[in-house]
Amino acid sequence: MRDATAKARPAPRLITLTINGEVREVMVRPRIMLLEVIRDHVGLTGTKDGCESGTCGACTVLLNGKPVLSCITLAVECDGKTVETVESLSEGGKLGDLQEAFLDQGATQCGFCTPGILMSAKALLKNNPKPSLPEIKKALEGNLCRCTGYNAIVDAILQVSDQGVAPLMK
Amino acid sequence: MSKLKYVGQSLKRKDGPDKVSGRAVYTQDIKLPGTLIGRVLRSPHPHARILKIDPSKALALPGVKGVITAKDTIGVKHGFVETPRYPADQDVLAIDKVTHVGEEIAAVAAIDDITAQRALELIEVEYEILPGVFDAETAMQPGAPEIRPTHPKVKEDLVNIAGKTETEWGDVEKGFAEADYIREDRFENQLRTHGYLEPQVTLAHWEGDKLNVWTSSMGTFIKRAKLSRTLGLPYSQVRIHKTYVGGTFGGKIDLYSHEYCAARLSMLTGRPVRITANREEIFSAYRHSQTLTIEIKTGVRKDGTILAQRFRIINNAGAHRGSGVVVIFLAWGFIMGPYRIPNLKYEGYAVYTNHTTRAPQRGHGAPKVRFAVESHLDMIAEHLGIDPITIRLKNARGPWEQLPNNDNTHEAGLIDCIKMVSQKSAFLDKWRQARPPADPESPLRRGIGIGVTSYMSGTLIYPNGSGVIVKLNDDGSVIVLTGALDVGQGAETVLCQIVAEELAVGMDDIKLITSDTDTTPQDIGAWISGMTYVTGNATRQAATHAREKILKVASEEMGVPEEDLGIEDKSVFNLHDPQQRMSYAQVFSASVAKHRGDTIIGEGFWRTMRDEPTHPSLATTKGRWTENYAFSAQVAEVEVDIETGEARLIKAYTVHDCGFPVNPGLIKGQVDGQVSMALGQAFMEEVMTKNGYTLNPNWLDYRMPLIHNMAGSEDFEVITEQYRIGQPYRTKEVGEGLVSGVLAGIANAIYDATGVRLTSAPFTPEKILAGLRKLEREKARELA
Numbered sequence: 018m019r020d021a022t023a024k025a026r027p028a029p030r031l032i033t034l035t036i037n038g039e040v041r042e043v044m045v046r047p048r049i050m051l052l053e054v055i056r057d058h059v060g061l062t063g064t065k066d067g068c069e070s071g072t073c074g075a076c077t078v079l080l081n082g083k084p085v086l087s088c089i090t091l092a093v094e095c096d097g098k099t100v101e102t103v104e105s106l107s108e109g110g111k112l113g114d115l116q117e118a119f120l121d122q123g124a125t126q127c128g129f130c131t132p133g134i135l136m137s138a139k140a141l142l143k144n145n146p147k148p149s150l151p152e153i154k155k156a157l158e159g160n161l162c163r164c165t166g167y168n169a170i171v172d173a174i175l176q177v178s179d180q181g182v183a184p185l186m187k
Numbered sequence: 188m189s190k191l192k193y194v195g196q197s198l199k200r201k202d203g204p205d206k207v208s209g210r211a212v213y214t215q216d217i218k219l220p221g222t223l224i225g226r227v228l229r230s231p232h233p234h235a236r237i238l239k240i241d242p243s244k245a246l247a248l249p250g251v252k253g254v255i256t257a258k259d260t261i262g263v264k265h266g267f268v269e270t271p272r273y274p275a276d277q278d279v280l281a282i283d284k285v286t287h288v289g290e291e292i293a294a295v296a297a298i299d300d301i302t303a304q305r306a307l308e309l310i311e312v313e314y315e316i317l318p319g320v321f322d323a324e325t326a327m328q329p330g331a332p333e334i335r336p337t338h339p340k341v342k343e344d345l346v347n348i349a350g351k352t353e354t355e356w357g358d359v360e361k362g363f364a365e366a367d368y369i370r371e372d373r374f375e376n377q378l379r380t381h382g383y384l385e386p387q388v389t390l391a392h393w394e395g396d397k398l399n400v401w402t403s404s405m406g407t408f409i410k411r412a413k414l415s416r417t418l419g420l421p422y423s424q425v426r427i428h429k430t431y432v433g434g435t436f437g438g439k440i441d442l443y444s445h446e447y448c449a450a451r452l453s454m455l456t457g458r459p460v461r462i463t464a465n466r467e468e469i470f471s472a473y474r475h476s477q478t479l480t481i482e483i484k485t486g487v488r489k490d491g492t493i494l495a496q497r498f499r500i501i502n503n504a505g506a507h508r509g510s511g512v513v514v515i516f517l518a519w520g521f522i523m524g525p526y527r528i529p530n531l532k533y534e535g536y537a538v539y540t541n542h543t544t545r546a547p548q549r550g551h552g553a554p555k556v557r558f559a560v561e562s563h564l565d566m567i568a569e570h571l572g573i574d575p576i577t578i579r580l581k582n583a584r585g586p587w588e589q590l591p592n593n594d595n596t597h598e599a600g601l602i603d604c605i606k607m608v609s610q611k612s613a614f615l616d617k618w619r620q621a622r623p624p625a626d627p628e629s630p631l632r633r634g635i636g637i638g639v640t641s642y643m644s645g646t647l648i649y650p651n652g653s654g655v656i657v658k659l660n661d662d663g664s665v666i667v668l669t670g671a672l673d674v675g676q677g678a679e680t681v682l683c684q685i686v687a688e689e690l691a692v693g694m695d696d697i698k699l700i701t702s703d704t705d706t707t708p709q710d711i712g713a714w715i716s717g718m719t720y721v722t723g724n725a726t727r728q729a730a731t732h733a734r735e736k737i738l739k740v741a742s743e744e745m746g747v748p749e750e751d752l753g754i755e756d757k758s759v760f761n762l763h764d765p766q767q768r769m770s771y772a773q774v775f776s777a778s779v780a781k782h783r784g785d786t787i788i789g790e791g792f793w794r795t796m797r798d799e800p801t802h803p804s805l806a807t808t809k810g811r812w813t814e815n816y817a818f819s820a821q822v823a824e825v826e827v828d829i830e831t832g833e834a835r836l837i838k839a840y841t842v843h844d845c846g847f848p849v850n851p852g853l854i855k856g857q858v859d860g861q862v863s864m865a866l867g868q869a870f871m872e873e874v875m876t877k878n879g880y881t882l883n884p885n886w887l888d889y890r891m892p893l894i895h896n897m898a899g900s901e902d903f904e905v906i907t908e909q910y911r912i913g914q915p916y917r918t919k920e921v922g923e924g925l926v927s928g929v930l931a932g933i934a935n936a937i938y939d940a941t942g943v944r945l946t947s948a949p950f951t952p953e954k955i956l957a958g959l960r961k962l963e964r965e966k967a968r969e970l971a
């Protein structure tokens with residue numbers, strides 16, 4: 018029985034990822050998703066697992082600069098690519114402007130959606146430093162947030178992109 | 188009295204940096220070496236007798252470390268309510284029959300997920316299928332399949348009654364006899380899920396004499412109590428650790444079978460066991476809200492004054508009693524809070540059906556009750572030719588009204604809430620004006636509607652009270668030990684603000700240690716809307732206690748009477764000579780040196796309704812419910828496309844009496860979140876079931892509000908209380924009562940926009956279009 022199982026399982030492969038600027042080599046089976054590599058193999062648990070089925074956005078990371086749902090992205094397909102997670106947003110323990118704007122607007126409550134939303138927002142702002150409301154909505158349409166009603170999240174993005182929204186919190 | 192520096196300010200979240208940096212540790216982030224993966228075998232049938240369970244093949248599978256069935260339990264049942272009248276009726280693993288799809292039958296622990304899954308498939312269970320019943324009103328009728336015996340105290344000829352709440356005051360028949368107008372309506376609503384982003388997950392580690400548990404919950408002390416009892420362990424052998432919690436909304440209270448299974452499997456294998464429920468399991472086997480059928484009859488005077496009301500509520504409570512008997516009690520509370528009802532008769536039934544067990548859900552029935560009452564009231568107002576604001580002001584409760592259960596409305600701000608929301612939203616200017624579109628070609632119609640609510644702010648449910656410890660460090664900074672759990676509502680921030688205010692230390696000088704059952708004092712938990720009031724007052728008391736010690740020591744050292752001392756910036760100073768001062772660090776050393784080593788520890792504790800022995804009777808409503816009623820009035824503006832039937836919320840106005848806001852920014856977050864939940868409930872969310880099977884068990888088919896559905900939201904406070912340093916204070920609930928008025932307001936606004944009166948939620952395009960067609964037919968008939 019054991020042998021049969023082993024045979025049925027495809028052989029693992031060594032892949033190389035650059036995660037938050039650090040090169041990592043990881044052995045993965047072909048069915049393993051990027052989320053599992055990030056959270057379990059590399060041990061960066063900031064990226065969250067909300068549904069494992071591509072429906073909530075909590076696992077959003079940037080792959081070669083583009084937002085992807087890491088729970089439905091095969092790890093083997095990421096071989097040789099760069100990955101950015103929420104941990105990349107702060108440097109030397111200092112929060113980045115986008116993160117500060119989330120605090121200023123109270124845009125995180127339970128915080129579970131936050132890492133994914135921050136990464137979607139980062140991808141948006143990189144290409145579009147002053148996004149309009151429809152553009153913000155489009156960029157974040159794959160991210161569920163049950164706590165905030167999204168209002169504070171939109172305000173945070175408007176604040177950080179200098180579009181006339183003042184901090185709500187001190 | 189100095190001005191408040193921290194309380195009343197919109198200060199940033201204490202837990203914010205952890206949460207935006209990815210540092211925050213949730214249960215799914217805890218890793219222990221050697222962890223086994225657990226999975227739960229669930230019933231494929233809604234109602235069946237279990238004839239045989241044979242786990243031997245699963246146990247023989249290499250990689251499987253443990254399998255448990257009911258035989259491995261001590262047979263102690265659990266339930267949301269565990270009282271003499273309503274004893275627990277839930278087994279941690281089904282014994283002889285299953286009563287809903289997904290009910291837990293067995294659990295396995297294995298070296299990995301695939302092995303665990305394979306093991307589940309090897310457990311052999313023989314069932315004898317029993318007929319199921321899913322509709323509550325059918326399930327009540329004699330002859331319906333019996334799920335559990337009807338409650339012995341219910342003497343009517345009905346079956347499957349899990350419990351009944353019955354109460355009456357005044358003389359209802361006399362009230363109706365005196366009425367100028369009587370109206371009867373019936374309202375229904377859908378099954379809705381909580382939609383917490385973090386799945387249900389538990390990690391348990393038995394260390395030979397100590398069970399360590401990490402679990403996504405709403406209160407660690409209640410979890411400890413229920414786990415200890417079902418496992419047969421003393422409370423002291425169970426430790427629930429703090430983790431951040433990714434949303435709950437009512438869906439993570441009480442004991443869940445997977446929590447028990449992870450613990451039991453860890454005890455059996457001696458290894459850590461993690462069980463994570465996947466989304467499909469959460470949708471199809473876990474607890475959702477409760478659907479209520481609400482029948483109302485109201486008699487009014489011509490001027491709109493309510494004379495009498497009769498309510499009959501039927502709760503489809505699912506397979507176990509769950510919180511079903513609580514909802515039928517609370518529904519009464521949500522009815523009698525906002526308006527004066529001189530004569531009332533209330534009956535609520537919780538009915539067993541073969542649906543999944545139910546849980547509380549943000550508002551615990553209030554949104555459904557208020558949707559019904561506020562719609563009904565608008566219909567009455569229209570018949571009488573009165574506007575929605577006037578009829579509400581006519582009946583709204585004022586300050587210091589004694590309620591039939593001996594509660595008191597205290598400084599109720601409801602009347603001001605109604606007036607202010609009317610003015611802020613320009614209600615009467617917009618009402619009935621919006622139906623004709625600005626552009627005659629446009630299919631869009633605007634409408635406006637109002638809803639009113641009152642909500643309890645803490646009540647007596649285990650563990651009933653909160654304790655807090657505030658201790659000084661020798662550098663003058665502060666550590667707060669509290670059992671309060673931040674599930675996103677901002678508990679940690681609010682408690683820090685109180686300590687900062689009472690001790691004149693900065694927010695950054697305070698460190699919190701929270702919700703760990705071994706190291707923090709007991710706390711009521713994040714599930715009875717009393718955190719800011721109950722745990723907050725305990726915190727204030729603990730900080731006051733520490734301040735008194737600080738001042739005493741400083742007074743001795745400085746040779747200045749205590750009343751001449753002030754505090755600021757972690758130091759004590761002479762009010763008459765501000766140069767003369769002592770830092771808290773110096774005070775600390777002096778205290779240790781001269782007060783027998785006293786390291787300055789303050790203690791506080793608080794209990795709501797401290798003279799009440801216990802919670803009110805769920806069956807008769809006798810006894811006090813809460814000492815703090817929050818009140819609110821909310822207005823919704825909607826836009827309806829009369830060609831597609833699509834409706835959306837444009838803007839919500841919330842005016843509420845929360846006593847006073849400790850942190851207005853956090854409150855705004857609560858309001859916005861509740862507006863979003865209300866619009867989800869109003870327009871899109873429904874767990875669809877057929878014969879107990881969930882048809883849309885994922886977030887693609889179950890539509891939850893996306894950023895595209897975001898609505899404008901403005902909130903204003905009616906201030907009725909205040910905070911004074913060193914004094915007890917009253918704050919009122921803000922975290923769950925504000926779904927109701929928006930939901931009700933949306934229903935009334937759809938009517939205002941279209942003339943379509945919807946009595947069942949959600950307000951789908953199909954229902955709106957059907958309503959519009961019916962109106963057209965009626966119009967055509969009139970013309971003919």
Ligand code: FES
Pocket residue numbers: 065066067068069070071072073074075076077086087088089
């Ligand atoms: S966890 Fe990837 S989309 Fe939900």
Ligand code: FES
Pocket residue numbers: 124125126127128129130131161162163164165384433434675
């Ligand atoms: S903050 Fe809780 S889901 Fe977004």
